[in-house]
Amino acid sequence: MHIPDNYLSPATCAVMGAAMLPAWTVSINKLKKEVSRAKMPLLGIGASFSFLMMMFNVPLPGGTTGHAVGGTLLAILLGPYAACISVSVALLIQALFFGDGGLLSFGANCFNMAFVLPFVGYFLYKFIKDHTEGKKGEYIGIIIGSYAGLNAAALCTAIEFGIQPLLFKNAAGQALYCPYPLSVSIPAMMIPHLVVAGIVEALFTVAIFTFIKKVSPGTIYEGKKEKNKAVYGLLAALICLTPLGLLATGTAWGEWSAEEIQAVPASSGQPLGFIPEGMLNGINFEAAMPDYSIAGLPPYAGYILSAVAGVAILMIVFKIIQNVKSKNNKEIQ
């Protein structure tokens, strides 16, 4: 679910980063009030825990493996505000030091995985736990919370991808960033998460929670009971988001196939009645280059560029060969 750079437009990244600012501020203020100064190191260690948790591979049917995200688990164990900060820090380390997820898309990644995931997961868990009696309710809450949290995050990611081709196009009408509209991005993201990843997440969360509750029951975060308002707000937000999902089932505006476009009403209200010539002829791969702004540059610019590239590639090849050779020599000796 880590969005790399250049899949989202810089404008989207800026908006998502701005959306995270209040979330971070509220979380830090809440933590300063709730968590005593003595517990501050826990935030960092919680972040390392959430980072390492993603290193644990879980077997999946079919012989492959996958890993859980653990956002809901962290929210249940440390509280949603601490989870928000911890996951954000883990994401920053992944982006800055491990090249996993982009620097610009850091805000968007935080919004999905450090805000939506733990908060949806935690408040659903809390809502179900507070409204049912006994242990069963708690476990049902964990399962539903972690499953829904992960899928809500995946839905947000899909929507961020899906709005790119609607908003950012070049003069030729081609998408500048992620080219897939909501009708493609939502099913592509949601089906694997609903079918596989969500279940892995729920199972992993329940298993670890059960273990910790058995071994060290005092370490689990106890939130206050009155959190209903937040849950209703969240549910309302999710309901508002569902039309976007419906949009995905039909053909979205502007994405008709050649046959459909005949029936689309033109400006006079009458159906268009014809297929635009360009669409009938299909895709022209020949005309690729004129779209780029290479024209107008002096020809030697290209030569210089390829010369530098050639030298760099040669140096890289020689160094790697040398490295392999010296390793082989060491082994022989």
Add this chain to the structure above:
Amino acid sequence: MPEWLLKEEQYEPIPDRDSFIDKSILSLLGILSRIRAQSGIPSGKHFVHAPFKVACTFLLVILLSLSKSLFFILTINVALLAATSLLPADKIFHILKAGFAAALFTLVILLPSAFWGNRYGIVMLPLKVFAAVTAVNILSRTTQWRHITGALKTFFLPDIFIFVLDITIRYIFMLGEFSLPMLYALKLRSVGKNNRKYASLSGITGTMFIKSKEMAEEMNAAMECRGFTGEYRKSGRIRMNWADAGYLLVHILALLIFLYLG
């Protein structure tokens, strides 16, 4: 001698699948060696200072994302390749591997859209992704991470954030080293078919969490004893050296090319 000692053993363990343990061990080892490797990176008077590196890498990633000119993207790619070629071979290998993996993934993802007629994305996006991933990897493989955290302080990030970031990197290492032996133990003790391995995995993660709580308390006590107030001070001002100047010049050039080409 008892008779059973003389009998030939016919025990053959039933084959069992435990690739998920191997994979977990490998990814943990990868992280640990990565953290270990970065502390040996040279730094000093004659190297580019980390704040310049962080700021310029960020600038480069923004320019790459904004640019619509193939020539600009190619120029940056070539410049990054040239910079990579000056590094030692093992670093080159890792940096290129990450870049190519990301670019190839993007290419595969974009193939269907190319068939729908989006010729812009299929060429531009993989090149942009390659450049951005390479730029970030060059930064993280040529700079000690504590210098990068220090650089963030120069950009006025709040202390609490730097504090958490600092602890996180250290404890990824500590907790990783702590949980690795548990995975080894699980692997060694699973002789033959062990159906309870999956349950043990949650036990390992749970233990890791409890251990992290203990470590946090111990660390707080240790910090209090040493009089830590939660404030970070940056020691001394940075003096520009020739390496800094050259590094900045290259990036100003990139900015000019971007402004010229768009």
